[in-house]
Amino acid sequence: MGRVLITGGAGFLGSHLTDLMLSHGHEVIGMDNLLTGDPANIAHLAGRDDYQFIKHNVTNYIYVDGPLDYILHFASPASPIDYLQLPIQTLKVGSLGTHKALGLAKEKGAVFLLASTSEVYGDPLVHPQPESYWGNVNPVGPRGVYDEAKRFAEAITMAYCRFHGVETRIVRIFNTYGPRMRLDDGRALPAFMCQALRGEPLTVFGDGTQTRSFCYVSDLCAGIYQLMTSDVKEPVNIGNPAEITIGQFAEKVIELVGGGSEITYQLLPEDDPKVRQPDITRAQELLGWAPTVDLSDGLQRTLDDFRGRLSLGASES
Ligand code: NAD
Ligand code: UDP
Numbered sequence: 001m002g003r004v005l006i007t008g009g010a011g012f013l014g015s016h017l018t019d020l021m022l023s024h025g026h027e028v029i030g031m032d033n034l035l036t037g038d039p040a041n042i043a044h045l046a047g048r049d050d051y052q053f054i055k056h057n058v059t060n061y062i063y064v065d066g067p068l069d070y071i072l073h074f075a076s077p078a079s080p081i082d083y084l085q086l087p088i089q090t091l092k093v094g095s096l097g098t099h100k101a102l103g104l105a106k107e108k109g110a111v112f113l114l115a116s117t118s119e120v121y122g123d124p125l126v127h128p129q130p131e132s133y134w135g136n137v138n139p140v141g142p143r144g145v146y147d148e149a150k151r152f153a154e155a156i157t158m159a160y161c162r163f164h165g166v167e168t169r170i171v172r173i174f175n176t177y178g179p180r181m182r183l184d185d186g187r188a189l190p191a192f193m194c195q196a197l198r199g200e201p202l203t204v205f206g207d208g209t210q211t212r213s214f215c216y217v218s219d220l221c222a223g224i225y226q227l228m229t230s231d232v233k234e235p236v237n238i239g240n241p242a243e244i245t246i247g248q249f250a251e252k253v254i255e256l257v258g259g260g261s262e263i264t265y266q267l268l269p270e271d272d273p274k275v276r277q278p279d280i281t282r283a284q285e286l287l288g289w290a291p292t293v294d295l296s297d298g299l300q301r302t303l304d305d306f307r308g309r310l311s312l313g314a315s316e317s
Contacts, residue, residue, distance in 0.1 A: 001025035002069030005110075007058045007101055010037030012181050013115070013173075013217070014074045018042065020221045022050060029064060033057040035089060036077050041180050058097040059089075068108040070228060073101040074115040076150075080143065080269065081186030087145040094149025095156075102160045105168075113169040113228050114157045116235060118276055119147045120172060128243075128277035131172065131235045141271040154235065161233055169227050174239025174278045178217030178298065179305030183313075188212065192250050193306050196257035206268030208247025213277045215240035216298035219291035226287040239278035240291040256299050 004021050008014040009030025014037070021028050027050045030042060034055065045051045056062065058075050076093045077083040083090040098114065105112035121129045122137035137147045154170055161168040177189040184190070195202045215238070223238035244252070247263070254261050283289045 003027045003029070003067055004070040004072060005029045005031060005064055005068050005104070006072045006074060007031050007097070008037065008074035008076065008115070009053065010034055010039060010042050011074060011078070012041070012178075013176065013220070015041035015180055016178070016217050016221050017072060017074070017224065018045065018051070020225060022048070024225070026070075027051070029054060031056050031058060031062070032075065035086065036079075036082050036182070036185070038182065058100055059092040060100070062100045062104050064104065064108075068104070068110040070111045070113065071101055071105045071108075072113045072115070072224075072228070073098060076115070077146070079182075079185040079187045083146040084142055090145045091149045094146070094153045098153040098156055102156060102166060105166050106160065106164050111167040111169065111228065112157065112160070113171065113224070114153055116154050116170050116172045117146075117150050118172055118174040118237070118239065118278065119143065120151050120154065121276075122147055123271060123273045124275060127275050128241065128279040129237065130279040131237055131282055138271050142269075143271045168233060169230070170235040171224055171227055172235050172237045173220060174215055174237065174276065175212045176215045176217055176220045176239070178302050181302070183306065183309060188246060188249060189214070189253075189302065190306075192253040193257065193303060194310065196253050196259060196261045197306060197310055199259050199261060201262045201264040202250045202254065203266050204247055204250050204263050205266050205272065207265065208250065208263075209245050210268070210272060211243045211245050211275045211277065212249070213240055213243045214249070214295060214298070215291055216293035216301075219293050223283060223287065223289045226289045230287055232286050234282075236283050236287065237278040237280055238283055238289070239280065241278055241280055242295060243275075243277040244295070252295070253299065256296070256303060
């Protein structure tokens, strides 16, 4: 089935993609410097013949022995808290890291898939966002380090496609959630779920009217697999179009967890997008993909995982 390199392989998405690739019979090499990832995400793979882990910072030259059929480039801090604390690393992995991973794809004749993001649309003036929208990004704002790194990554990916003939794919991932998200990564879902489980108030930023559209991780991975094995070179949005305000999202988490936490309102971070919803027409038409897991089901599965890890943490401390 082919040999796959996954950069960022010890992260939330990288580890789920690893499981999916292995289940399809691929051999997987996970590469990660553990900047925001967690070895616990890949602990269950220890001892497998079809998996190996290489600890490496992909902003430096990447060496992999033997053939590679696919490179999935997922290395990058991804939560706003992470990339605000790691601005230079975020810019470097999106630019230098993508350059190194593309060079490796050219050398090995591998299909290269870039994990891009809905953040390339910035604070969007078109709603929902189709791939044809060029975005509204503040290059010098705090989020610019992530957004512009990903926009550069898309540009260099297309240059390697056009100039070097590398087989490239670009997935624009919209907010994805599920088991293995870092409990303290600061994104809305881990923040709200941990707060609700601890009986603390949920911290809604701004007035909570900003919207997001949350996709369950298995749906996202299925879409990425479809894209990886297709011949679609243009960017493809993968996400769940079910849009919800952050205030409603917080209420939904409280209802699911129980315990009656309150909501407190805090300052909205600078340049926080007011709306976000994927137009998935292209994914539906070119890949035959659409999400299947609704928010209540996905949240329940995520809650089971969070409960387990929180109680483990409590019993260890
Ligand atoms: P994550 O932080 O869990 O995973 C990222 C992984 O990359 C981590 O394991 C980290 O240690 C590793 N990494 C970072 N810099 C590295 C470097 N220089 N060398 C090697 N490894 C490095 O985040 P995630 O949510 O799994 O995101 C994975 C990818 O998907 C990112 O590229 C992110 O931009 C993209 N993405 C995610 C979402 C989402 O909702 N989760 C949305 C849009 C895009
Ligand atoms: N958010 C919030 N409280 C939190 C964390 C996030 O209200 O504790 C808001 C954040 O301001 C944004 C939305 O939830 O409007 C989604 O934030 P997240 O960090 O999950 O991802 P983003 O979509 O902004 O990249």
